[in-house]
Amino acid sequence: MIKMLTKFENNDFSVDEFYSEISKKLKGYEFSSFALGVGYPKEIKEETKKKLRVDFQKGLVYKISKELNKKVDYKNKDILIIIDLIGKKIEYVFKPIYVQGRYNKYSRELPQTYRYCFKCRGKGCKLCDGKGKLSETSVEEILREYFLELFAAEELKFHGAGREDVDVLMLGNGRPFVLELAEPRKRSISKKELKDLEKKINLNEKEIQIHKLKFCKEEKVEKIKQADHKKLYLALVECDEKISQKEIKALKGKHYVKQRTPERVSARRSDLIRERVGKIKKVEYVSENEFKVWIKADAGLYIKEFISGDAGRSIPSVSELLGKKCKCKQLDVLKIL
């Protein structure tokens, strides 16, 4: 948040004037601690600088702290105020609030996050019906409304521990996520209020449910992004030819899969060959062309491709093991392990 000022023209800085500007800006923001930095231009003589540091900078810090009854804390601050005498502006850096939780997704049309239209890059075109996005809503967008309201925040960033495809359900214990609330005006939200929000969302929403909401630290974002969770999947497989109970039973066991990055994601991921374990734990005959498989998979194994074979890019695959062409008709994440 940047605000241009007109009171920078000479080096005669008034504590009162700056205080008035800053306190006006911070009105409406809950915070208990702050820090203040000043960037001085080179032209200012060292002597003048020394004087400004004492008279102006220290004076201003003291005034803000005393008048607004806030703690000065350079290590752990809710707000950092930067007076930039070079750029002639005051900048405010608000510490975000982080909330972690887990979500279930019960829709095969709901993506995890906002899907920009790749064709127009959000401007609006024929493909996206002028909306600039490819899905009506997403887990992220559903949560955004609730959280921006509760924290009176400017923006929400969604960090997921991986993601499932749009048409894949996220069941069981749910997928971990962290929400980053930027520039919150409310910081005094209690654990109880957070729990109440969880209940409210779960009552109102059908396509998603959330659990285990709690406040967390910034470090959690990196942690959940790096976490290599094994997952349990249930896939409904469709086969081109007739299959027997005996054939599908033979699929059971541990498979070391060499998998080249699938074509469908190669625009976003680097093209390389990964080795991942996919353990087929259980199979169930549905009809002569369909069966179910329960797969416990390493993080990063592409299940749809492990089933189809992805034109030789996944070895082995369910298709290869059966010697019959198969494809994944429906997929659910049953559990994040």
Ligand SMILES: [Zn+2]
């Ligand atoms: Zn578009």
